[in-house]
Amino acid sequence: MSKTLLVSNAEAERLLKMGDCIAAMDEVLRDVSAGAITMLQRSMIHHKNGNILAGMPSTIDTKEITGSKVTIFPGPEARKNGTAQGIVPIFDTVTGSLIAIVGAECITTIRTAATSASATRLLAREDASVLGILGAGKLGRAHVEAISLIRPIKKVYIWDIVPEAVDAYCAEMTKAYPNITFIPCKTAKEAVVDADILCTVTKAQEPIVEGEWLKSGVHINAVGACSPVAREMATSVVQKARVYVDKTEAALRDGGDLVIPMNAGEWSADKVVGEVGEILLGKLEGRKTAEEITMFETVGIAVEDLASAYLIYQKAKEQGIGLEVEL
Numbered sequence: 001m002s003k004t005l006l007v008s009n010a011e012a013e014r015l016l017k018m019g020d021c022i023a024a025m026d027e028v029l030r031d032v033s034a035g036a037i038t039m040l041q042r043s044m045i046h047h048k049n050g051n052i053l054a055g056m057p058s059t060i061d062t063k064e065i066t067g068s069k070v071t072i073f074p075g076p077e078a079r080k081n082g083t084a085q086g087i088v089p090i091f092d093t094v095t096g097s098l099i100a101i102v103g104a105e106c107i108t109t110i111r112t113a114a115t116s117a118s119a120t121r122l123l124a125r126e127d128a129s130v131l132g133i134l135g136a137g138k139l140g141r142a143h144v145e146a147i148s149l150i151r152p153i154k155k156v157y158i159w160d161i162v163p164e165a166v167d168a169y170c171a172e173m174t175k176a177y178p179n180i181t182f183i184p185c186k187t188a189k190e191a192v193v194d195a196d197i198l199c200t201v202t203k204a205q206e207p208i209v210e211g212e213w214l215k216s217g218v219h220i221n222a223v224g225a226c227s228p229v230a231r232e233m234a235t236s237v238v239q240k241a242r243v244y245v246d247k248t249e250a251a252l253r254d255g256g257d258l259v260i261p262m263n264a265g266e267w268s269a270d271k272v273v274g275e276v277g278e279i280l281l282g283k284l285e286g287r288k289t290a291e292e293i294t295m296f297e298t299v300g301i302a303v304e305d306l307a308s309a310y311l312i313y314q315k316a317k318e319q320g321i322g323l324e325v326e327l
Helices: 009-015 018-034 076-081 107-123 138-150 163-176 188-192 235-240 248-254 256-263 276-280 302-319
Strands: 004-007 037-039 043-046 052-060 065-073 086-092 098-103 130-134 155-159 181-184 197-200 219-222 242-245 272-275 294-297 323-325
Touching (some): 004 009, 009 098, 009 302, 018 037, 018 107, 018 138, 018 272, 018 276, 037 302, 052 302, 065 107, 065 302, 086 107, 086 302, 098 302, 107 219, 107 276, 107 294, 107 302, 130 138, 138 163, 138 197, 155 163, 155 188, 242 248, 242 276, 248 256, 248 272, 272 276
Parallel strands (some): 004 098, 130 155, 130 197, 155 181, 219 294, 242 272, 242 294
Antiparallel strands (some): 004 323, 037 052, 043 052, 052 065, 065 086
16 A cells, blocks of 8 residues: 655644745746646635635646645634644545645645735836735735845835734844845835835725826735735725736635726726736736836635645655654
8 A cells, every 4th residue: 555645734834935936936837828737716614603714726747746735724712822734645536535724724825925026027017125014914925035035135024904914014124134134114004105015915895005106117916815815905096007817717706906906997807917827828918118016816726736735745755753643
C-alpha cells in the first residue's frame, strides 16, 4: 500500500517561501487561462455557531494531481480560541493514491499575497515604489513581503479600522524591513492618495476606497471582498480602472467589487479586460501607459491552494520533512 506524507502547519510554513510561491502562482494563473485546470467554485456549509465548512476542489492536469482545501472559516468562538483548522489532501490522478495531507494554515495568506504579486508584476509601473495597504492583519504583512520582492518599495502607508493594529503593524514591520519607511494613517484616504500600488485586504462590507482618491498610474490589488454582497471599492474606482481578474467566472460570481455595480447597472461584465493568465500566455496586453489605473480583482481560486500545497509536498520530500503513514 502506498504511503501518505503528513505535513504539519509549522512544517508547511517553513517550507512555503514567498518567492517560490509567486513563481508557482505565475504558473497557476497561466494554466487557468490555458484551460489546463479543472476546478469547482467554493462550496460552503454554514453552522449555527458561525463556523463555515468550505471546500475548494481542483485538478492540475499537467501535474496529474487533484485535491481540495477543506477548512473551517471560524465563527466568533472558534476565532477567539484559535481552534479552526484546515487541510489540503493531495491525490495522484493516475493511481488514485492519497500522496499527502498538508496543513493549510499558512497557505491562504502566502498564496493570496503571491497571487497579488504575480498580477502586480504584470500591471504595476516598473518604477512603483510607494505601497498603500488597507488592513493591518496577516495579509497586510504578507503583501509587503510579496510586493517588495517584485517592485522597489521604499515607503508603505498603512491604515486599519483599528488604530492600535496600525501602531503594532508599524512597529513590527519597521524592524522586519529597515529599508522601508512605514507611515501610519488615520484614514483610508491617507493611505491611498500617494500609493503607486494599493492592496486592500480588509473585511469591509461597504466601500473604503473612492475613485477620486486614486493617483494617476496606480495599480490596485482588490483582495478583501470575496462575497457578492461585500466590497472595498466604490463604483467610481471600478469605472476608472482597467479591470483584470484571476478567473472570470469566479470574479463575476463572488467579487462584490464588480458584482454590486454590475447589478446596479453602473458597470458591465464586458468591461473586464481579461484574466492575468492571458497576459502570461501572450494573448492579452497588460499596462498600456504610465498614467492608466489598473485593478486586479481576485476572490481566491481553488487551484492556488492545491498548487501551494503541492509545492510544500515537493519540498518536504526533497528535505525529508513530514511523517509518512499508511492510512
